[in-house]
Amino acid sequence: MELTVVKNATCTFCGCVCDDIELHADHRRIVHTKAACVLGASWFKNHTAERLYPEALIDGREATVDEAVEAAAHYLHDAALPLVYGLSNITCEAQREAISLAELIGGVVDSHTSL
Amino acid sequence: MGGKVSCTLGEVKNRADFIVYWGGNPAECHPRHFTKYTLTQKGKFIPNGRKDRTMVLVDIRETPSAKAADIFLQVRPSKDFEVITTLRALIKGQPVARDMVAETGLTLDQLQDLAERMKRARFGVLFFGMGLSMTRGKHMNSAAILTLAAELNAFTKFVAMPMRGHGNVTGGDVIMRWTTGYPFGVNLARGYPRFNPGEFSTVDLLIRGDCDAALIVGADPGATMPQPAIDHLARIPTIVLDPKLTHTSRLARVHITTAVTGISAPGTVYRMDEIPLPLRPALKSPYPTDEEVLRRIHMAVAARSRPAPPVVWPGPVAV
Numbered sequence: 152m153e154l155t156v157v158k159n160a161t162c163t164f165c166g167c168v169c170d171d172i173e174l175h176a177d178h179r180r181i182v183h184t185k186a187a188c189v190l191g192a193s194w195f196k197n198h199t200a201e202r203l204y205p206e207a208l209i210d211g212r213e214a215t216v217d218e219a220v221e222a223a224a225h226y227l228h229d230a231a232l233p234l235v236y237g238l239s240n241i242t243c244e245a246q247r248e249a250i251s252l253a254e255l256i257g258g259v260v261d262s263h264t265s266l
Numbered sequence: 267m268g269g270k271v272s273c274t275l276g277e278v279k280n281r282a283d284f285i286v287y288w289g290g291n292p293a294e295c296h297p298r299h300f301t302k303y304t305l306t307q308k309g310k311f312i313p314n315g316r317k318d319r320t321m322v323l324v325d326i327r328e329t330p331s332a333k334a335a336d337i338f339l340q341v342r343p344s345k346d347f348e349v350i351t352t353l354r355a356l357i358k359g360q361p362v363a364r365d366m367v368a369e370t371g372l373t374l375d376q377l378q379d380l381a382e383r384m385k386r387a388r389f390g391v392l393f394f395g396m397g398l399s400m401t402r403g404k405h406m407n408s409a410a411i412l413t414l415a416a417e418l419n420a421f422t423k424f425v426a427m428p429m430r431g432h433g434n435v436t437g438g439d440v441i442m443r444w445t446t447g448y449p450f451g452v453n454l455a456r457g458y459p460r461f462n463p464g465e466f467s468t469v470d471l472l473i474r475g476d477c478d479a480a481l482i483v484g485a486d487p488g489a490t491m492p493q494p495a496i497d498h499l500a501r502i503p504t505i506v507l508d509p510k511l512t513h514t515s516r517l518a519r520v521h522i523t524t525a526v527t528g529i530s531a532p533g534t535v536y537r538m539d540e541i542p543l544p545l546r547p548a549l550k551s552p553y554p555t556d557e558e559v560l561r562r563i564h565m566a567v568a569a570r571s572r573p574a575p576p577v578v579w580p581g582p583v584a585v
């Protein structure tokens with residue numbers, strides 16, 4: 152099986168955000184890492200591109216992403232003071248979207264930093 | 267953290283000859299911090315690498331990081347603020363009573379020695395971890411250590427930097443600051459940002475039961491928050507975006523599975539010194555990214571919001 156090699160990959164497991172990692176991957180999982188520490192290596196190897204979970208759940212039942220997006224929009228739109236919380240394990244681009252959504256729904260936006 | 271006296275990790279690597287870790291255990295929590303940035307690397311002004319640097323560890327117990335340190339100072343739990351304040355006094359040459367220092371678990375001589383070494387450094391850094399910022403005193407401790415770093419600049423070059431934990435918590439602060447003017451806990455209900463930790467911070471909001479819906483993205487409060495806060499999340503409609511089914515997903519009304527940041531989702535992440543770095547994902551996820559799902563929810567909410575009625579100016583009023 153042909154492996155794809157990604158040079159200078161970035162590890163986000165800890166605040167060091169090392170950007171000198173080499174990753175060897177097949178289409179399903181990362182099989183080999185270079186330069187990563189033990190924490191980073193196990194983080195890279197523990198996530199796969201497999202479909203392990205349903206794409207969405209509404210009240211515990213499987214649903215499509217479209218249905219779940221509508222349900223989410225319904226709840227957030229109807230709320231008087233919705234909360235948007237987290238923002239830790241997501242990209243800056245996603246953080247920006249989350250803040251923009253919080254502004255639209257007139258809510259509170261908060262992160263791990265407040266703990 | 268606007269206004270803090272800090273620098274990049276590249277500057278630490280190239281210039282720092284005196285490094286203090288306070289309330290953190292980089293050997294286990296940030297394993298490559300020593301070897302990539304702070305201790306072992308040779309730098310432009312640190313030609314001999316480790317030999318040219320002095321490392322001090324301040325903590326309440328002897329962690330594996332102590333092996334890497336030249337000096338280990340064991341403080342009594344919850345006495346960090348007292349130690350920092352004493353150092354600030356000693357640096358300015360103010361008298362400090364010996365018996366007052368004793369309650370910190372350290373001696374006046376140890377602190378006097380540290381104060382002298384800090385003043386003699388060419389370029390000093392104070393890295394502080396959760397052992398300082400999440401224990402008694404919390405943000406007062408962080409403020410104290412940042413002030414210590416600032417005051418040391420009367421004698422030499424000194425900076426301070428928080429040892430941020432995982433993921434993109436630093437990016438969260440930066441993006442919030444850039445978009446709203448505040449780093450966390452921002453209330454946008456009135457259409458403009460209001461900041462008030464303790465009032466608009468998540469744990470307080472949830473425990474008081476102030477919010478009536480929650481969108482959780484890139485976190486698992488169901489596993490980490492106090493029980494009354496979790497109970498409220500279970501009471502209100504909670505929506506979770508996460509690559510896994512988390513504890514929070516189990517009590518949520520809606521869960522959407524998303525691609526894993528950095529593994530199968532591209533984008534930008536901030537390093538602890540606030541340097542943004544691009545991600546290079548190695549895998550293709552069968553799931554959409556958080557960014558994409560958030561944008562879709564945004565569009566769906568916007569479609570629900572009726573446009574505001576047009577404002578009609580009735581014309582001048584005759585007086």
Ligand code: SF4
Pocket residue numbers: 162163164165166167168169186187188189190191192296297298299
């Ligand atoms: S490789 Fe290790 S030190 Fe570097 S970011 Fe990943 S977990 Fe942190």
